[in-house]
Each structure stands twice: as C-alpha cells, then as structure tokens.
Amino acid sequence: MTIARLASCLSIAALSAALPLSVAAQDTPSVAFVPQLIGIPYFNAMENGGNAAAEDLGMQFIYQGPVDANPLDQLQIVESLISRGVDAIAVSVLDASAIAPLVDSAASQDAILFTSDSDAADSGRPVYVAQATDEGLGFKLIDELVARVGDDATIGIVSGEATASNLNAWIGFMRDRVAAEYPGVTLLDPEFAGGTAERAAQLSTDLIAAHPDLDAIIAVASSTCPGVAQAIETSGKEIMGTGYCSPNTARAYLKSGAFGFTVLWDPYQLGYLTVWAGKQLIDGAGFAAENEVPTFDAPVTFDAETGILLLGEPFVFTAENVDDFDF
Amino acid sequence: MDDQSGVGRDLTLAAACVAAVFLFALLSPAFGTAGNAATVLRNGYELWLIALGMTLLMAMGAIDVSVGAVMGVTAILTGQALLADLPLGVVMLVGPAAGAMLGLCAGAVVVWGRIPAIVATLGLFGVFRMLIFLVLGGQWLSGLPADLTRVVDWRAAGVPAGLLIVALAYGAAWVFLRRTTYGPHLLAIGFDEDRARLMGLAVTRVRLATFAASGALCGLAGVFYIAIYRNVSMTIGADIALEAVAAVILGGTPIFGGRISLVGTVLGVLLLRILQNGLLLIGVPSLWQTVVTGALLLGVLSAEVVLRRARTGAA
Numbered sequence: 001m002t003i004a005r006l007a008s009c010l011s012i013a014a015l016s017a018a019l020p021l022s023v024a025a026q027d028t029p030s031v032a033f034v035p036q037l038i039g040i041p042y043f044n045a046m047e048n049g050g051n052a053a054a055e056d057l058g059m060q061f062i063y064q065g066p067v068d069a070n071p072l073d074q075l076q077i078v079e080s081l082i083s084r085g086v087d088a089i090a091v092s093v094l095d096a097s098a099i100a101p102l103v104d105s106a107a108s109q110d111a112i113l114f115t116s117d118s119d120a121a122d123s124g125r126p127v128y129v130a131q132a133t134d135e136g137l138g139f140k141l142i143d144e145l146v147a148r149v150g151d152d153a154t155i156g157i158v159s160g161e162a163t164a165s166n167l168n169a170w171i172g173f174m175r176d177r178v179a180a181e182y183p184g185v186t187l188l189d190p191e192f193a194g195g196t197a198e199r200a201a202q203l204s205t206d207l208i209a210a211h212p213d214l215d216a217i218i219a220v221a222s223s224t225c226p227g228v229a230q231a232i233e234t235s236g237k238e239i240m241g242t243g244y245c246s247p248n249t250a251r252a253y254l255k256s257g258a259f260g261f262t263v264l265w266d267p268y269q270l271g272y273l274t275v276w277a278g279k280q281l282i283d284g285a286g287f288a289a290e291n292e293v294p295t296f297d298a299p300v301t302f303d304a305e306t307g308i309l310l311l312g313e314p315f316v317f318t319a320e321n322v323d324d325f326d327f
Numbered sequence: 328m329d330d331q332s333g334v335g336r337d338l339t340l341a342a343a344c345v346a347a348v349f350l351f352a353l354l355s356p357a358f359g360t361a362g363n364a365a366t367v368l369r370n371g372y373e374l375w376l377i378a379l380g381m382t383l384l385m386a387m388g389a390i391d392v393s394v395g396a397v398m399g400v401t402a403i404l405t406g407q408a409l410l411a412d413l414p415l416g417v418v419m420l421v422g423p424a425a426g427a428m429l430g431l432c433a434g435a436v437v438v439w440g441r442i443p444a445i446v447a448t449l450g451l452f453g454v455f456r457m458l459i460f461l462v463l464g465g466q467w468l469s470g471l472p473a474d475l476t477r478v479v480d481w482r483a484a485g486v487p488a489g490l491l492i493v494a495l496a497y498g499a500a501w502v503f504l505r506r507t508t509y510g511p512h513l514l515a516i517g518f519d520e521d522r523a524r525l526m527g528l529a530v531t532r533v534r535l536a537t538f539a540a541s542g543a544l545c546g547l548a549g550v551f552y553i554a555i556y557r558n559v560s561m562t563i564g565a566d567i568a569l570e571a572v573a574a575v576i577l578g579g580t581p582i583f584g585g586r587i588s589l590v591g592t593v594l595g596v597l598l599l600r601i602l603q604n605g606l607l608l609i610g611v612p613s614l615w616q617t618v619v620t621g622a623l624l625l626g627v628l629s630a631e632v633v634l635r636r637a638r639t640g641a642a
Contacts, residue, residue, distance in 0.1 A: 039460050039561040068562055162614055191613040195562040202370050206607040209363045226469045226558035252470020
C-alpha cells in the first residue's frame with residue numbers, strides 16, 4: 001500500500017497543478033465532490049449526474065478524488081479544495097475521524113463542507129446526501145437474500161477497506177436484521193479485501209473452502225463484486241453471490257447465475273442531488289421536509305433531526321432488468 | 328550459487344511451510360484437502376512469476392516497485408486481445424512482449440538516467456497507473472471469456488498447466504544462472520557494480536536484460552491474472568510489489584544484492600500463500616493476515632542479524 005500511496009500523492013500533486021488555481025475569482029458558485037476512489041463506474045456516474053446538475057443550476061462542478069481509496073489522500077484533496085476557495089465541498093467519507101475536524105476549519109474559510117454517499121455523522125456537517133438509509137440497504141439485502149436462499153442459510157461477507165464507514169454501517173444493519181428476524185441464519189464475520197479484486201477472489205475462495213455449507217456470499221464493496229463472482233464460478237458450487245454492485249460490474253455475473261441479484265441505487269441521481277444540495281447551502285436556502293428537485297419524479301425527503309437528505313428506496317437489480325441501466 | 332547460509336535458510340523455510348501445513352490441517356478440516364491445496368498453488372501463480380523477476384533484480388542490487396502496474400497494463404492488453412478474438416497463442420504472447428518493453432523502459436531510466444532503481448520505478452508506477460486509468464476510462468473489464476482459464480487449469484497427469492508454466496520459468500532462470508556467464512555477472516554487479524565494470528563485465532547489458540526479463544515475467548503474470556480472475560479493475564496489482572519483495576527477502580536474497588536463492592523465493596511465496604489461506608480457514612480475521620506476514624518478515628530478518636552477530640562473535 002505504501003507504494004501506491006506515494007505514487008498517488010505524486011499524481012494528486014500533478015492533478016492539482018493542472019486545475020485552475022483559484023476558483024474563487026469566478027462569479028459562478030462552485031461545488032466540489034470528492035469520491036472515495038476515482039476511476040470506478042459508480043463514481044463516474046455520480047460525476048456525470050453532478051455535471052448535469054451544475055449545467056441545469058448554473059454552477060461550476062469540480063470532481064477530484066484519490067486513486068486508491070486512501071483516507072490520507074482524500075484528506076489532502078479536501079484541504080486543497082478548501083484553500084482554493086471552493087464554495088461547497090461534498091465528500092464521500094472514507095474515514096470519519098479524519099474528515100470531522102475539517103468541517104469547522106472549512107467554515108472559518110467561508111467554505112461549506114458536507115457529506116454525500118458516505119457520512120461522518122458526528123462531524124457537525126450541515127447535511128448528508130444519502131443514497132438510501134444504511135438501515136434500508138442492510139435490511140433490503142438480507143430480506144432479498146433470505147427470500148432466495150432460505151431462512152437457515154450460512155452467509156459469508158466480503159468487504160473492502162475496514163475503515164470505510166458506510167460499508168461497516170451496512171454490515172451492522174445486516175447483523176441487526178438477521179438477529180431480529182432470521183434466527184436460523186448464520187451470518188459470518190466480514191473479511192476485508194482492501195481495494196483489489198484479486199484479494200476479494202482469494203478471500204472468497206478461502207471462505208468457500210472453510211465453510212462447506214456456505215449458501216451465499218455478500219460483496220459489500222463494489223470493488224469486491226467481480227472477485228466474489230469469479231470465486232463462485234470457479235468453485236462450481238451452488239452458492240448465490242450478491243452485494244452492492246453496479247449493473248455494469250455485475251451484468252455478466254447476473255446473467256451467468258453466479259449472482260442472484262444486487263442492491264443499489266442510481267448514482268447519477270445521487271450526484272445530481274449532491275450538487276443541488278450544495279446550491280441550497282450556498283444560497284442559504286436550507287431544506288424543507290419535502291423538496292422538489294429538478295428532473296426528480298418524487299419529492300426528496302429531509303430529516304431535520306439527523307440532517308439526512310434521502311434519495312429514495314434502494315433498488316434491486318436482476319438478470320431481467322440489468323440491461324436498463326448503464327453505470 | 329546458494330552459499331551455506333542460503334541453504335540453511337531454504338531448509339528453515341521448507342520446515343516453516345511443513346509446520347504451517349500440519350498446524351492448519353490440525354486446526355481446520357477444510358485445509359488439508361486436495362481442492363484447497365490446488366487453491367493455494369493457484370493463488371500463487373502471479374506472485375511466483377513476479378517474485379522471480381524481483382529475485383533477479385534484487386540479486387543485482389536493484390528493485391522494481393512498478394511490477395504491479397506492469398501486470399495491470401499487460402492484463403488489460405491481454406483482456407482486450409481476448410475480446411478482439413485473436414488466436415490464443417497470440418493472446419498469450421501480447422502480455423510478456425509488452426511487459427518486456429515496459430521493463431526495458433524501467434531499465435533504461437535506471438541505467439542511462441542514473442536514477443536509483445527504487446526512485447525510478449516509483450515514478451514509473453505512477454505513470455503506469457495513470458495509463459491503466461486512461462485505458463480503462465473508468466470502466467472495468469469484467470466477465471471476460473474463459474478461453475485462457477481453460478489453458479491455465481488444463482491438467483497434464485494431474486498437474487495444472489499453470490503450475491508447469493511457473494516451474495518452466497524458474498527452470499529457465501536456473502539454467503541461465505548456472506550454465507551461462509549471466510549468473511556470475513549478475514552477482515558481481517550486485518556485490519559491487521563499479522568493480523564489475525572495472526573488471527570489464529557488460530554491466531549495462533546485464534542490467535537492461537534483467538529489467539526486461541522481470542518485465543516479461545510481470546507480463547506473463549498479467550496473462551495469468553486474466554486467466555484466473557477474468558476482470559481488471561483500477562486497483563489491480565496495488566499490493567503485489569510489496570508481497571514480492573517480502574517473499575524474496577524471506578527466501579534469503581538480500582535487498583542489497585550479491586546473493587541469490589531461487590528455491591528460497593519459491594518457498595517464500597508458498598509460505599505467504601499458505602499463511603493467507605490457512606489463517607482464514609482457522610478463523611483468523613483477514614485484517615490480521617498482514618500483521619502476521621509483517622511480523623514474520625521482521626522475525627526472520629532480526630533472527631538473521633542475531634545469528635550473524637553470534638557467528639562473528641565466535642570467530
């Protein structure tokens with residue numbers, strides 16, 4: 001990891017140098033989004049949604065993030081955006097404890113820091129643009145899976161980085177749901193693959209060997225989906241793969257049967273909503289309990305107590321509907 | 328080539344592998360099965376190939392930390408050759424050929440740029456990662472056809488073809504090291520580069536050839552990667568350089584060069600993969616695996632220092 005970290009620092013330095021030095025000098029208000037990792041289809045879709053919203057709303061949109069899901073790199077990127085005078089910065093938080101202190105220091109430099117896609121709940125951020133509630137996602141995946149593999153199943157979990165707060169929250173709610181509703185289900189402790197698909201495949205293969213009675217494996221991080229699917233295909237066993245996987249990543253495996261279904265939301269809309277929320281914050285307009293957002297069919301709910309702006313219900317992708325999506 | 332302490336190290340490592348196998352088999356009924364043994368070996372293919380190149384480089388006093396990115400670039404090329412329906416023989420050669428070119432680039436920067444290998448290859452690592460990003464354009468290659476998978480998993484008398492190819496690579500390296508002047512020259516450069524040059528050895532040629540050979544092996548690892556995982560993500564190979572260096576050092580090839588042990592590298596990789604697989608099977612959380620491998624590396628190195636002190640103290 002150290003090597004990747006050094007190299008990504010170099011590339012971040014290069015990227016920062018290539019972008020305009022001061023965005024504050026321009027008249028149009030600017031919103032930035034810092035993903036956990038650039039170069040994966042999921043965050044690309046958020047970037048596209050953000051760009052569309054920026055065009056519709058007359059904003060400037062900046063998209064910058066680490067190349068390998070590294071919390072330190074993400075911190076540096078957020079700090080550089082604050083000092084460059086960006087008006088509002090949304091972060092998909094990798095490490096909540098690292099981001100939280102920045103909320104105040106951003107405010108002292110006339111920037112608004114908020115979270116989107118992954119939260120830092122106790123940081124004092126004004127709003128968290130949520131793709132779905134962590135509870136909704138954790139429950140939905142377990143409900144859909146138990147309906148398919150039975151309420152006496154043994155289920156393994158392969159996650160990504162152990163410090164990613166959103167992934168850990170989903171796993172927590174999966175456990176809650178199993179404990180409350182499905183006493184016959186055995187949910188194994190999560191294994192952490194870091195960011196590489198190779199490691200995810202090796203972990204899954206070992207899980208299958210360690211538990212001959214395994215019925216399903218959940219790929220919690222999108223980066224682990226192909227690895228989990230590949231391990232299931234190689235094993236030749238009757239094991240159902242699932243997870244929070246984008247349609248493009250899971251398409252081949254949904255059609256081959258290695259994956260029964262996947263649960264996610266539309267990141268394009270999430271990116272759109274993020275930039276819209278940034279504009280509301282910059283304008284000082286705030287949020288109502290129900291908000292009309294341009295291009296959205298249903299009103300978007302805001303919970304003033306938790307500060308969560310909710311995109312909507314999680315979506316279940318299957319072999320039948322996967323071709324309707326492209327991200 | 329293997330001096331006395333090198334052979335001692337090989338024996339210690341072999342004993343460690345055997346001990347680990349017995350321990351894990353005792354603690355987990357799932358470990359000691361033929362299927363799991365095949366899995367452990369299959370998980371080692373890319374690391375064996377990359378660690379072989381790293382062994383040659385480190386024996387020469389060099390290092391290449393860009394190997395993971397080279398594997399990434401060549402895996403993408405192999406995947407795209409596969410999608411383009413090229414003949415399988417061609418598909419399998421694209422990776423090693425491209426890898427050799429990239430390795431030669433690294434060698435050229437080190438040799439003619441007079442930049443220390445670790446700095447030069449760290450810079451190239453960043454460049455190659457960017458190349459991967461630009462080529463993939465944010466989309467993953469996933470669900471690739473299984474043509475290569477069938478080649479690698481094809482068995483001759485029960486032995487998988489993938490393992491045979493790895494063995495062939497090591498065999499070829501052994502022949503070059505033992506039966507040609509390449510071996511002595513490589514070690515002479517690793518021992519003292521300036522003296523090797525004064526002795527009239529073709530230092531530049533040996534260094535370039537070694538970087539190219541390491542690159543070709545990374546390319547072959549890229550072919551194996553596609554065969555086994557059938558997908559390529561942005562983060563491909565992010566950790567493998569450190570794993571390779573760890574396996575080589577465990578195997579007794581020192582980081583400053585001048586000595587080499589191919590058997591040690593084979594065993595070093597095997598021990599890493601046995602530990603990763605076995606620890607999970609006996610229920611140790613995967614987070615602890617890196618701690619165990621790190622502690623193992625530190626333990627071996629400090630034991631070596633203590634032993635050397637004891638020996639020089641006795642003499």
